[in-house]
Amino acid sequence: MPLDSISDAGILAERCDVLIVGGGPAGSTAAALLAAQGRKVVMLEKEVHPRFHIGESLLPQNLRIFEKLGVAEQVQALGVFKPGASFISDEHGAKVSFSFADGINKNYTHSYQVKRAEFDELLFRNAAARGAETHEGTRVLDVALDPVHGSRVTARDASGATRTWLARFVIDASGRDTLLAGQQGGKQRNPHNNTAALYGHFRGVTPCEGCHEGNITIHLLPQGWCWMIPLPGGITSVGIVSTPEFFKTRKGAFEPFLMESLRQSPSIRERMEQAELVSPVTTTGNYSYRATEMVGEGWMMVGDAFAFIDPVFSSGVMLAMASAELGAEAVDAWLDDPARAAPLMRTFERKVKRAIASMSWLIYRINRPVLRDMFMQPSNRFRMRDGLVSLLAGDVHANTNRQLPVLAFKATYGVLSVAHRLGYRLRGGTLRKVESAPLPA
Incomplete structure (x- = not known):
């Protein structure tokens, strides 16, 4: 029997330093950084890359993390250059553009719009290249937390076989699945921002006249707001975010409801005249939530596994990767000495919550x-x-x-x-x- 495996009650369990649930941007970031420190990292992703995901617009502060991960050039190659964001309001009869170059922090003054299937796969493969053991098509069934003897993580792999790992530390990066929060009963809807989204990919959307090329455009609507994100290959991601009450007015299928909702805005209707839907129309509900706890003895939550906020300012991927970066530093220290790592754990929790609060003030x-x-x-x-x-x-x-x-x-x-x-x-x-x-x- 290999030294990194043990047998308990006839069940073979593989040992690792860190087990990460979820292979999205947060999980892949943490896996790459911890593996680069020589830690034995296992990352389990329930789906198989590439897989569709919404949230294609990145922020300038992502660039620093791309450089740290060694993927800056690859992200640039697969993305659309994004110099800023434009807001359009039919009520005000105006459009306003914000250029990232005008911000106070001059270190990073642009970002990219990406197809998440390509972007997420890039980060996932990079984690493997840096030494993480990665598994796709592997769904976690249960996590039995035990910081003393090792937390037992049970999963079903792509072949249908059950596998078990004993991890010194568990990072929940399961995104909106919120594995640990759901298991602990600690997931709470955010009462300040209970929204839902309806979206699809289109070809032939007219660019925003007078807006900087590559900008995400946000159309402010009476019932919420609409995003339009230019993607590679002439594709534009278009979606509406509104209250559940608005979506309850739907009488038929999602596709005609989305098209009719878009036509209600003069500024959007003009841009969508020649547009052709090239993807299924998808809906996502219960947008905003957070867990009651994000750190415990031998475990933590990063990214959307802890909290998700309305994506109006495209903060999702940035907040996820930044929390994973901070979390990886704290976990690396914890593996050497849990007591000495306690201040880093507190810093991780404080900074992540402060970042969420900073964006939430605007979002609410x-x-x-x-x-x-x-x-x-x-x-x-x-x-x-x-x-x-x-x-x-x-x-x-x-x-x-x-x-x-x-x-x-x-x-x-x-x-x-x-x-x-x-x-x-x-x-x-x-x-x-x-x-x-x-x-x-």
Whole structure:
């Protein structure tokens, strides 16, 4: 029997330092970094790459991690150059573009739009090339946590056979499957942002006139918002995010409902006149949630396995990979000395939660009139616009100097919210009394 395997009650269990559940961006990042440190890493992915996944728009702060993983050139080769983001509002009759180059952090000033099937496979194969043992088509059935004797992870592989591993540490990177949170009963819906999405891939979508080529475009709608993401090969990812109440108005199949919903917006209808659907229309519900705990003795959650927030600002992949990077550093230290690693574990948890909170502040308010007014009529007083751009770029671990413009933006939002309750809206850079009764702020 090999030294890295043991037999317990007649069941052969393979030993490893770290077992990672999930082979998406978070899992692959953690696997690559830990394997590069000489750790014996096993990563289990339930599907087989390449597989479709939504969330194709990346942020500039992803670039630093790509460099660390050694995949920067490969990502550039498979992606569409993304210099920023554009917001379009029929209500305001305007479109506004935010260039990442205008952010306070000048280290990374662009990103990419990617087909996630290709992107995720690239990261998964890179983890294997760096020494991680990777398994596809392998679904985890159960995790019995035990930091003293080793946590037992049972899975069914592609052949249907049951396999068991004993891991010193378990990283849950299972994404929206939320394996450990579901097993522990700790998954909670976010009451501030209960949304759903309907989306598909199209060919022949008209580019946004006046927007920077390669920008993601966000169309603000009365019932939510719509993304349009240019992808390689002339494909555009198009989706609508709205409340469950809006989707309950659907009478028939998803495809005609999506097309009719898109036609209700004049700015979207103009861009979709020549568009042809080239993929199935897919729906995803219960967008926002988080687990009650993200770290325990001998285990942690990274990426969407801990929390998922509305993707309006394309933060998903960046938050997932950044949490995996921080988590891998803490786990590497824990494997040497759990007691000495405790401060790193606390830092990991604090930084991840702070990053989520930074993005969530904007996300919870994107459908409110005051924030939409500020987005569509941006001011750079106190460098508010520059700070907002840095936040949109994913600079969520910024130092105090870069946080001050964001704080000024939030303070201005608070003042305008009070004015809104009194019946005033921001128009042309000034507050004006509006005829209709103000919406709730």
